Amino acid sequence: MSNQLIVRGAPQEYSCHEGSWSTLPDHLNARKLTKLLVLHGNDSWEAAKPYLPDLSEFDSTYEYYGGVCTDQRTSEVVALFQKSKTEAIVAVGGGKITDLAKQAAHQLRCPVIILPTLASTCAAYTPLSVMYFEDGAMDRFDIFPQANALVLIEPRVILASPRKLLIAGIADTLAKWYEGDAIIRQLDTVPVEVQVAHFAAKQCQENLLTYSYDALAAMDQQELNAAFLTVVETNILLAGMVGGFGDEYGRTAGAHSIHDAITMIPESHHQLHGNKVAYGIFVQLVIEKNLPEIEKLLPFYQKLELPTCLADMNMHFTEEDYRRVAERATIPEESIHLLAEEISPEIVIAAMKELETFITDKK
Incomplete structure (x- = not known):
């Protein structure tokens, strides 16, 4: 264990209350973000839709995350982000989606915004990603020097989760x-x-x-x-x-x-x-x-x-x-x-x- 102790205490902004997701456009406007890459799952995406705000004023690209958090999938997300010329990643889903988004955002040096649909890990809060090999075995975890830009928790979504x-x-x-x-x-x-x-x-x-x-x-x-x-x-x-x-x-x-x-x-x-x-x-x-x-x-x-x-x-x-x-x-x-x-x-x-x-x- 090293003697150096570095505090990575919290996301830049965090909010947990009914209706928190409805504030997302205000947060995006405050950060002057207009082009988004939204990573999502399948079942979690359907559960999230009723609570998501209207993002029609933003130029958004929607992408299924692929079911994995690997280096290969990260490279694909990075390439998509660069191709679509977006400015931030929004992760809507559970831990693997969140970790994939954080890894890609770190490599891109862009903000990551997290809307968790589960409370099964602390992934939404922490600036690190757990990475896996292609066969599903755990590889490593990477710690990042930048905090997650924004975490919005809508408890009604998590209430309906498995x-x-x-x-x-x-x-x-x-x-x-x-x-x-x-x-x-x-x-x-x-x-x-x-x-x-x-x-x-x-x-x-x-x-x-x-x-x-x-x-x-x-x-x-x-x-x-x-x-x-x-x-x-x-x-x-x-x-x-x-x-x-x-x-x-x-x-x-x-x-x-x-x-x-x-x-x-x-x-x-x-x-x-x-x-x-x-x-x-x-x-x-x-x-x-x-x-x-x-x-x-x-x-x-x-x-x-x-x-x-x-x-x-x-x-x-x-x-x-x-x-x-x-x-x-x-x-x-x-x-x-x-x-x-x-x-x-x-x-x-x-x-x-x-x-x-x-x-x-x-x-």
């Missing part, structure tokens, strides 16, 4: 505490910026354990409530603050390293990012010899139907699978090495197997 995606976001955000705390508690002196990150990480955990059930009830009833808004902003804003203020001290540790490694297994590709992170939290807690915390979280996981072990994801590893995942999780550049514990492929294999036994005994 329930399982909010749950995946809850799991991904819960990891902010378990990973951030594992790193920060090792510090003898905690810089003020990292104190902010630590506070935000703890607030993530507290908000999610307190409000998730009522937030999901709001989705079931299709009625906004305070709990739903709290969970949405926890998954996007608070989660983004952890890495934004903590930098390397607040991004990822063991849980995401396990996630990254599991993406090598084709059978994992049908699992949402947050589900694999949820499993990674438990593997990290086994490595930390903190089984009581797993017992504390089990009822929460079970009520949200989050995976507690490989079997819950319909995955059954061979010895070769365990070895491949453990070796990938412990490559030198992986953040699992930020844990205080000794880390090796053998330790990760033992932790994954111990978790399977522990969960089986609890069922």
Whole structure:
């Protein structure tokens, strides 16, 4: 870990309220933007349309993002932007659309405006992109020196999004505490910026354990409530603050390293990012010899139907699978090495197997 700490605390502008998308033309005019490249998905685009403002006064090019966030697709978006001579990218959709837009905007040195349709990650808030190989395995994440220009959250769109995606976001955000705390508690002196990150990480955990059930009830009833808004902003804003203020001290540790490694297994590709992170939290807690915390979280996981072990994801590893995942999780550049514990492929294999036994005994 480097000694240099850089704060990337927030987008240039952020707003979350009913009707926020209707303000987009005002924001575009204030920024003197007239030509737009709008990246969107398929299902999310249909869900977004009723809430999108009239953009007829702007010269807009609309493009399906392609279902992936890869270097190849980024190059194609960059070429389209240059051909259409647009001035900004507007991303309407989930995490991969957002990450693709941010990567392209960075290369083009243009503003990126984000209208998230999900609260499954903090992608809308953070100036980084998670990049994948063409086969779907995770490649890397790139951090950018410029903030996202504008984030507008319309909670009614997210209220109508698939329930399982909010749950995946809850799991991904819960990891902010378990990973951030594992790193920060090792510090003898905690810089003020990292104190902010630590506070935000703890607030993530507290908000999610307190409000998730009522937030999901709001989705079931299709009625906004305070709990739903709290969970949405926890998954996007608070989660983004952890890495934004903590930098390397607040991004990822063991849980995401396990996630990254599991993406090598084709059978994992049908699992949402947050589900694999949820499993990674438990593997990290086994490595930390903190089984009581797993017992504390089990009822929460079970009520949200989050995976507690490989079997819950319909995955059954061979010895070769365990070895491949453990070796990938412990490559030198992986953040699992930020844990205080000794880390090796053998330790990760033992932790994954111990978790399977522990969960089986609890069922």
